[in-house]
Amino acid sequence: MEFRTYSSPHLSGTNHVGRLMRGVMLAALPGLILAWWFFGWGVLVNLVLAVSTCIGAEAAMLRMRRRPVRVTLGDGSAALTGLLLALALPPFAPWWIPVLGALFAIVIAKQLYGGLGYNPFNPAMVGYVVLLISFPREMTLWAPPQELADARLSLVQTLAWSLLGTLPAGTGIDAISMATPLDTIKTQLGLGLTLTEIQAGPRFGSLGGYGWEWVNLGFLLGGGWLLYRGTIQWQIPAGFLGGLFVMALLFYAADSDTYASPLFHLFSGAAMLGAFFIATDPVSASTTPRGRLVYGIGIGILVYIIRAWGGYPDGVAFAVLLMNMAVPTIDYYTQPRVYGQGGE
Amino acid sequence: MADHAGDHERLDLSRLHHFHGGLKLPECKAAATATPLRTLPVPPRLILPLQQHIGEPARPVVAIGDQVRKGQLIARAEGYVSVPVHASTSGRVTDIGDYPVPHPSGLSAPAIVIDSDGDDTPVAGTPHGDYRSLDPSELRNRIRRAGIVGLGGAGFPTFIKMNPGPHKPVDLLLINGAECEPYISCDDMLMRERPQEVIEGIHILMHALQVGTCVIGVEDNKPEAIAALEQTVAADHRLGDIRVQAIPTLYPSGGEKQLIRILTGREVPSQGLPADIGIVCQNPATVAAVYHAIHRNEPLISRIVTVTGTGVEAPANLEVRIGTPMRHLIEACGGYTPGVDRMLMGGPMMGFALTSDALPVTKTTNCLLATTREELPPPEPPRPCIRCGECVRVCPAQLLPQQLYWFAHARDFDKAQDYNLFDCIECGCCAYVCPSRLPLVQYYRFAKTEIWAQERDRIKADIARQRHESRQERLEREKRERAERLKRKKQAVREGDDNSKQAAIQAALERARARKQTGADSPEKSD
Incomplete structure (x- = not known):
């Protein structure tokens, strides 16, 4: 009897790109629902606009690049980019903001570099930063x-x-929109108020900004599930949150009137979304175990620097993109010790 | 490496260690271990490839038409890294030529075909003494003459492993009974049913290696084998410390390097051998074959093969003669099931696909795995690498598989070597977990093959260059020598000329002087 032949290994696991991406999207649900609950329908409008633009742009680019459209879209990466971008956008943004951001993310930051796996920068964050500075x-x-x-x-x-x-x-x-707690702190510190005075306002909750702390908790929950499921590894979130926490603790200990508490930082802005969902984008992150820790810590420190002394109230997007640039170097210097290559 | 035993850190077997990564795989071993070991009858025709081991193929010492007996030498070892081949039964040599053999390439190779006479007459056995009266080198020779190679699948000549050299003292014999790959259970069945053969073989090897300690590492999913070995060891009152050690079931704990790490905490140096760190590692079936060779003076002519998978009706472990066409094994296990799709030799992780079941069982055939599409679906189309790092997490060699993939893909072989491509053991863990379903191991094999080819080309080019250079040098030298000779000749001629001129002048002067003298006298005389 004759048989068909393939190369070993013949057995394969259940791991799959599409499954990974869908897992991450599912894990973002608690944070998404809380964001909708606290910040209204704008969150979902952004989501629909960003996700559909991402999918449309990906399909168009794939067709132009003569790549299989249906199979590639099935990996879910375009939809995930749209979701992450939408979660970062202000709820009262006009329609062209998510659309433009999504177009830039997919067309320029992803497909022109060669599509999934080849983009050196996190597409969603590239889209977000383009919107932020434009x-x-x-x-x-x-x-x-x-x-x-x-x-x-x-x-x-x-x-x-x-x-x-x-x-x-x-x-x-102007009457219905409101600055974020991080933005409020930045502006009011500039006006000479102390943090105690600023945080006495109703915008602030017990951990971070009111509402924001819940959204962050939602993402923390989803992130925990991703860790448990093994979709992401602990190094990047731990490095990110650890770096941010230690920086915040140092300055808070030195001057608690000017520098917000470590817990406030962890539960404000895009801290949890960034730590578990954005910085962990495997394509643009470091790949060695030690490198991921370095990468995460770098992002955490940069986020703090931008928040405390930079020109923007939050800095996750910039921090992620800056560390994306450092990835080849980090990977090179953090190679694991190979079996039999000496040392312990 | 080490000049004397003291250079190794002291052997500490008190606790188990871990290797990096690894996978928990579905075991799928129960089907073939449900029934006891059976012996397959000798088939009417046996095909014995001349190369069933790593090294040089053996050279036939029989001709077509010769009558041979069971255990008779039919091809002798050729060179050092080689072992002989023996007739697995008695009968007549009907052909010596190329036959399809089980090899990943799917190509044919020289083989001797024996048509059985049905009598299975053995060669006249020679009496032999107690193995303890034989010195290690004599034992190694006997092991070599019996054609014994590693039966775990690699097929490296056993006698070479038994001879690590005077500068590599061995302080531990390790028996690799981990059998970590799914489906395979031939070592398990051997250890369960014939533990005394394994223990006897161990005593011989310990004597041959002059080591006092032996550890048998067995994955803890084989409690029957562990119990059988422990009982045998407990009833054994000879000298020598033999321990049975259960290790956690984690693929690839049966990789030689991984098992050494688990049991001793030592690591085989990169590009090195276990002997470099004082360890010799053998498979239980190999050890049992040594027992047969030394105690019963029987060469390696049979082995245990696991026949399993959902592609066969009644999976089982069979003891079969080397050279038996595989279809006989399948028939003995009730034949194929309707959905059979692939047949592998070895396990689903490191085994290779066979093109047909007409191929013979060789010394390295540990398992025949016939599978259906449901069991092992055909590979999915690969997607781009997303650098998720799952491969890094599971790699037991602690490599960066995705980096190796990029370098192999880009044909950047220097970079691949910088990232330690040759420390890859091709266990397949990376490809198993890859969410993009990339055939990673295939890329590594491709890169290794290309590098070997480049290396061969480089050596060839080096030789050619050396030859060219030495020719140039010779031509130059000859030219120089010719010039030298010419110069010398000229000088000789010139010097000769000078001398003769001088001599002529001198002679003329002499003559003139003489004439003058005589002239001066003669006028007076003549006057």
């Missing part, structure tokens, strides 16, 4: 957490604002 005003249109809002937009009203730029009569966008 459209600073639109990128500050954050919503207040729901209990702090004077008026809350319904889904239809949110769509009208996003797509047509119209608001219910008698409200202006």
Whole structure:
């Protein structure tokens, strides 16, 4: 009897790119739901716009590059980029913000470099940073957490604002939007207030900003699940959060009137989203175990530096992109000791 | 490496160590261990490849038409790294020529074909003394003459492993009973049913190596084998410390380097051998073959083969004659199931695919795995590497498999070697966990083969260059010598000329002077 032949190993596990990507998307659900709960329909509108643009752009680029469209889209990476970008965007952003960010992320930052696996920079963060430096005003249109809002937009009203730029009569966008807690601290410290005075306001909760701390907890929960499932390894989140925590602790201990507490930093802004979902993007991150720790710590420290002394209230995107640049060097110097190559 | 035994750190067997990475795999061993070991009858025709080992193929010492007996030498070892081949039964040599052999290349190789006479008449056995009266080198010779090679699958001549050289003192004999690959259970069945053969063989090897300690490492998914060995060891009151050590079931704990790490904490140096760190490692079936060779004076003519997978009706372990066509094994196990799709020799991780079941069982055939598409589906189309690092996490050699993949892919072989490509043991863990389903091991084999080819080309080019250079040198030298000779000749001629001129002048002067004298006298005389 004759048989077909293949190369060993003949057995393969159940691990799959598509499964990984879908796992990460699923893990983002608690944070996403909490973000929707606290910041309204804008979160979901952004999500739909960003994800559909990412998928559309990926399909168009694949077709132009003569690559299999359906199979490649099945890996879920484009949808995940859209999801991560949307989670980073302000809820009152006009429709073209998520669309433009998604286009830039997929077309320039991913497909022009060769598609999945070949992009040196995190596509979602490239898209986000392009928006942040090109459209600073639109990128500050954050919503207040729901209990702090004077008026809350319904889904239809949110769509009208996003797509047509119209608001219910008698409200202006300045009236319904609100600066983020990190932004508030930055501005008010500039006005000479102390942190104790600033954080006495209702925008601040017991850990981070009110509402924000819950969203961060949501992402922490999802991140924990990813760790448990083995989708991500501990080094990058631990390095990121550890680096941020230690930096914050040092300066908080030195001057607690000017520098926010370590816990505040961990539960504000995009800390948890960044640590578990963004910095862990395998394609653009370091790949050696020690390198991942270095990479994570680097991001954590940079996030703190940008938050404390930089020109932007949060710095996850910049920190991730800066460390993306350092990845080849980190990988080179952190190669593991090979079996039989001496030392312990 | 070490000049004397003291150079090794003291052997500490009190605790187990870990190797990096590894995988928990589905075991799939139960089907073939459910029934006891059976002996397959001698088939009507045996095909005995001349190369069933690593090294030079053996050279036939029989001709077509010769009558041979069971255990008779039919091909002798050729060179040092080589072992002989023996007739697995009595009968007539009907052909010596190329036959398809089990090899990843799927190519044919020289083999001797014997048609059995059905009598299975052995060669006249020669009496032999107690192995303890034989010195190590005599034992090694006997092991070599019996054609024994590593039966775990690699097929390296055993006598070479038994001769690490005077500068490599051995302080531990390790028996690799881990059998970590899924499906394979031939060593398990041997250890369960014939533990005394393994222990007897161990005593012989300990004597041959002059070591006092032996550890048998067995994965803890084989409690019956562990119990059988422990009982045998407990009932054995001879000198020598033999221990049975259960180790956690984790693929590839049966890799020689990994097993050494688990049991001793030592690491075989990169590009080195276990003997460099005072260890000799053997497979239980090899040890049992040594027992047969020394105690019963029987060469290696049979082995235990696991026949399993959902592609066969009744999986089992069979003791078969070397050279038996594989289809006889399948028939003995109830034949194929309807969905059979592939047949592998070895396990699903490191085994290779066979093209047909007409191939003969060789000394290294530990397992025949016939599978259905449901069991081992055909490989999925690969996707791009996403650098997820799962391969790094599981690599038992602690390599960076994804980096090696990039370098192999880009044909950057220097870089691949910088990243220690040759420390890869091709266990397949990386490919197993790869979410992009990249055939990683295939890339490493490709890179290794290319590097070997380049190395061969380089050596060839070096030889050619050396030859060219020495020719140039010779031509130069000859030219120089010719010039030298010419110069000398000229000088000789010139000097000769000078001398003769001088001599002529001198002679003329002499003559003139003489004439003058005589002239001066003669005028007076003549006057």
